[in-house]
Amino acid sequence: MQLHKRDVIRKATEILDNFGIADLTMRRLARELDVTAGALYWHVANKQELLGAVADEVLRPAVGPVSAEDWRERTVTACIRLRDALLSHTDGAELVSASFASGQSASMPQILNLLTTAAEDAGVPQAQAELAARTIVYYVLGFTVDEQSRLQWDAAGAALPPEQSMLDSPACQPDTFGFGLALLIDGMSVRGSRPMGSPSERRLN
Amino acid sequence: MQLHKRDVIRKATEILDNFGIADLTMRRLARELDVTAGALYWHVANKQELLGAVADEVLRPAVGPVSAEDWRERTVTACIRLRDALLSHTDGAELVSASFASGQSASMPQILNLLTTAAEDAGVPQAQAELAARTIVYYVLGFTVDEQSRLQWDAAGAALPPEQSMLDSPACQPDTFGFGLALLIDGMSVRGSRPMGSPSERRLN
DNA sequence: ACCTGAACACCGTTCAAGT
DNA sequence: ACCTGAACACCGTTCAAGT
Numbered sequence: 001m002q003l004h005k006r007d008v009i010r011k012a013t014e015i016l017d018n019f020g021i022a023d024l025t026m027r028r029l030a031r032e033l034d035v036t037a038g039a040l041y042w043h044v045a046n047k048q049e050l051l052g053a054v055a056d057e058v059l060r061p062a063v064g065p066v067s068a069e070d071w072r073e074r075t076v077t078a079c080i081r082l083r084d085a086l087l088s089h090t091d092g093a094e095l096v097s098a099s100f101a102s103g104q105s106a107s108m109p110q111i112l113n114l115l116t117t118a119a120e121d122a123g124v125p126q127a128q129a130e131l132a133a134r135t136i137v138y139y140v141l142g143f144t145v146d147e148q149s150r151l152q153w154d155a156a157g158a159a160l161p162p163e164q165s166m167l168d169s170p171a172c173q174p175d176t177f178g179f180g181l182a183l184l185i186d187g188m189s190v191r192g193s194r195p196m197g198s199p200s201e202r203r204l205n
Numbered sequence: 206m207q208l209h210k211r212d213v214i215r216k217a218t219e220i221l222d223n224f225g226i227a228d229l230t231m232r233r234l235a236r237e238l239d240v241t242a243g244a245l246y247w248h249v250a251n252k253q254e255l256l257g258a259v260a261d262e263v264l265r266p267a268v269g270p271v272s273a274e275d276w277r278e279r280t281v282t283a284c285i286r287l288r289d290a291l292l293s294h295t296d297g298a299e300l301v302s303a304s305f306a307s308g309q310s311a312s313m314p315q316i317l318n319l320l321t322t323a324a325e326d327a328g329v330p331q332a333q334a335e336l337a338a339r340t341i342v343y344y345v346l347g348f349t350v351d352e353q354s355r356l357q358w359d360a361a362g363a364a365l366p367p368e369q370s371m372l373d374s375p376a377c378q379p380d381t382f383g384f385g386l387a388l389l390i391d392g393m394s395v396r397g398s399r400p401m402g403s404p405s406e407r408r409l410n
Numbered sequence: 411a412c413c414t415g416a417a418c419a420c421c422g423t424t425c426a427a428g429t
Numbered sequence: 430a431c432c433t434g435a436a437c438a439c440c441g442t443t444c445a446a447g448t
Binding site for chain 2: 094101128131132134135137138139141142143145146149176179180182183184185186187188189190191
């Protein structure tokens with residue numbers, strides 16, 4: 001019977017979860033859907049768009065309003081949701097990073113909006129609130145790409161060595177994710193109370 | 206006459222600069238060096254290693270000691286050098302990001318070290334100083350990947366529209382790069398004077 | 411030691427033609 | 430409207446064999 005776009009995305013997500021982003025090719029996706037590779041181009045414009053759609057699938061649990069009045073709590077919650085979503089799929093962080101960079105994810109702007117509003121509530125001048133939001137997103141994506149590659153690497157080669165393996169890498173201690181996030185939040189607090197032209201930013205250019 | 210590894214890297218950098226990372230393929234590189242593709246595998250183990258070597262070539266002007274006593278100044282200088290190096294080559298930010306993620310760049314650890322020392326001088330407990338350094342690197346890479354893709358995009362489609370084109374995107378105003386950096390530096394100042402277990406990081410997990 | 415030739419196992423994308 | 434068949438123009442990597 002008929003193939004729909006949502007079937008394409010669903011099967012693509014399945015391949016991602018089971019085999020990773022390197023195996024998520026148009027030809028393989030077509031094969032597993034029992035169609036020709038060319039058929040996919042009726043449903044998606046190109047591979048980038050497909051990856052963007054899969055990225056939005058990955059991000060689905062991470063979007064939606066965050067009910068909390070405190071801007072710090074909203075920021076932290078949004079970041080934790082984002083990271084959790086990325087870690088829920090094989091190579092999820094890498095996929096979303098790439099789709100964010102290529103502007104093919106529809107969900108990232110939503111998350112960015114949420115963080116921008118939080119930054120405004122922190123007192124950051126709105127001209128810079130989006131910049132603060134982007135800075136946070138760069139952090140969460142960068143951190144999680146690192147973390148996930150390490151997690152996946154020693155989930156593959158592991159199974160036997162029950163020693164340390166996790167606690168030696170700097171991105172995997174007690175609450176490493178929270179540390180960088182706290183750094184950013186503290187920075188926003190400072191920017192919130194001392195809006196413009198502080199010494200450290202004056203010195204640039 | 207004989208082909209050396211440094212010739213391979215030099216030609217690869219040339220292709221990167223003139224045509225971008227998408228055209229930097231093993232086959233094309235071989236063709237422009239007047240050898241067979243297989244010949245390259247005598248000099249490099251695989252494409253990842255090659256890209257890592259090119260990334261280190263890009264980063265060459267960004268490494269080396271930063272002479273400044275103030276940790277803020279050292280941090281800012283290191284970040285500006287890094288960004289300038291990335292912007293000096295077509296797709297430089299994307300290439301270095303990828304090589305950093307795959308652990309194939311020998312220069313990134315050096316830059317990380319410099320930033321880690323600066324964080325320690327800021328008073329950040331050394332257990333977290335490397336995390337602060339990584340957070341800064343995630344920011345510079347993420348920001349510059351964004352910036353460069355926009356710069357390259359309207360350097361291509363431009364040439365005629367002499368209107369705004371640059372000042373409308375959030376990553377290209379007066380000193381956007383400095384803002385995110387200042388955010389991180391302010392955060393480090395706070396962590397420096399108030400070392401451990403502040404409210405905002407306690408709330409995670 | 412260094413390189414060629416040839417193969418292996420793939421890619422993304424397009425498009426006339428079919429139903 | 431939706432899909433096939435077939436082509437176009439490529440990939441990264443390996444490896445026996447040559448010099």
